[in-house]
Amino acid sequence: MDLAAKVLKGDVRTAARLITLLEDESPQAIGEIEKLYTHTGQAFIIGVTGAPGVGKSTLVDNLIGAFRKQNMTVGVIAIDPTSALTGGALLGDRIRMQRHAADAAVFIRSLATRGWSGGLAKAAIGAVHVMDAMGKDIIFLETVGSGQVEIDIVKAADTTLLVLAPGSGDEIQTMKAGILESADVIAINKADTEGADRLLSEIESMFSMKALNSNDRIPPVVLTEAVNDKGTDELASALREHRDYLKSSGGLPLRRRARAKLELQEIVEGHIKDMLYNLDGSDFLEKLIDELETGKTSPHRAALEIISRLAGTINQGKGKAKNGF
Numbered sequence: 001m002d003l004a005a006k007v008l009k010g011d012v013r014t015a016a017r018l019i020t021l022l023e024d025e026s027p028q029a030i031g032e033i034e035k036l037y038t039h040t041g042q043a044f045i046i047g048v049t050g051a052p053g054v055g056k057s058t059l060v061d062n063l064i065g066a067f068r069k070q071n072m073t074v075g076v077i078a079i080d081p082t083s084a085l086t087g088g089a090l091l092g093d094r095i096r097m098q099r100h101a102a103d104a105a106v107f108i109r110s111l112a113t114r115g116w117s118g119g120l121a122k123a124a125i126g127a128v129h130v131m132d133a134m135g136k137d138i139i140f141l142e143t144v145g146s147g148q149v150e151i152d153i154v155k156a157a158d159t160t161l162l163v164l165a166p167g168s169g170d171e172i173q174t175m176k177a178g179i180l181e182s183a184d185v186i187a188i189n190k191a192d193t194e195g196a197d198r199l200l201s202e203i204e205s206m207f208s209m210k211a212l213n214s215n216d217r218i219p220p221v222v223l224t225e226a227v228n229d230k231g232t233d234e235l236a237s238a239l240r241e242h243r244d245y246l247k248s249s250g251g252l253p254l255r256r257r258a259r260a261k262l263e264l265q266e267i268v269e270g271h272i273k274d275m276l277y278n279l280d281g282s283d284f285l286e287k288l289i290d291e292l293e294t295g296k297t298s299p300h301r302a303a304l305e306i307i308s309r310l311a312g313t314i315n316q317g318k319g320k321a322k323n324g325f
């Protein structure tokens with residue numbers, strides 16, 4: 001039996017293996033994900049983002065408990081952007097979510113890519129497909145909201161949960177632009193610590209000013225104490241309400257379209273990067289560089305020549321990238 005067929009039957013070990021192949025950007029993974037693609041689209045995907053250490057994993061662990069009480073099956077993909085540098089797995093996240101490790105209906109996976117940062121988004125979306133095809137009802141995608149790639153990943157979710165915590169001073173100011181705007185639900189975690197109320201009123205006044213200028217939906221803000229499992233049910237309800245809102249407002253297909261677009265862009269970029277990489281050191285490229293040096297061509301003209309050459313390669317069917325998909 002192929003990997004995809006086993007994943008469709010819910011086989012966790014095979015799913016884990018397929019995600020490893022995705023991380024390694026293995027060509028075998030391409031075919032398997034292709035077979036799974038038509039079986040996806042059922043899961044509800046929740047992106048969880050926020051600064052390092054605000055309590056994302058502890059909150060997700062609590063939310064798993066809340067959704068399991070309703071008999072929903074859950075997948076978790078925890079992404080660590082730093083692991084792309086160290087190549088290491090994210091032990092911290094798995095330890096925080098240990099409570100559900102023995103539950104067969106819960107599948108938790110940390111993700112690290114070793115290649116260029118774009119590979120991270122590609123592997124993350126691939127891992128979502130795997131968990132979706134396995135039949136998980138809810139999929140959490142946890143990522144630190146620091147770089148553009150991580151923000152893109154979270155934007156590709158159905159619902160984005162932004163986690164804030166008091167204590168980091170200019171928390172809101174330092175949030176990467178775009179994150180606050182893409183939040184559908186906000187949790188102010190570590191409500192047991194100094195400054196949570198102040199953070200709450202800052203956020204509320206910010207959104208009430210915004211509300212005067214637009215008809216946008218104001219995200220609900222929930223106070224949580226993840227270490228004490230407090231506020232979990234309220235947070236789970238806020239997430240469910242957003243899902244219902246997306247369904248009733250027609251916003252869900254738009255989000256899914258945005259996700260399909262992101263995935264498509266990642267794939268195209270992957271192919272093009274592979275082709276450029278293959279050109280490196282070739283006579284064609286060296287000759288162009290010679291011409292640049294001697295002023296026979298301009299960078300813009302040389303770039304267009306490269307592009308038309310790549311297009312020609314694709315037409316001849318030689319452009320099949322080794323790793324891209």
Ligand SMILES: Nc1nc2c(ncn2[C@@H]2O[C@H](COP(=O)(O)OP(=O)(O)OP(=O)(O)O)[C@@H](O)[C@H]2O)c(=O)[nH]1
Nearest residue numbers: 051052053054055056057058189190191225226227
């Ligand atoms: N006081 C307090 N500490 C908390 C709370 N929630 C989480 N913590 C602690 O904050 C630390 C970080 O928690 P994590 O859940 O790992 O945070 P994270 O956002 O997933 O961290 P990264 O994945 O490393 O970005 C841990 O030591 C938690 O025990 C809370 O509600 N109150």
Ligand SMILES: [Mg+2]
Nearest residue numbers: 056057093142
């Ligand atoms: Mg974490």
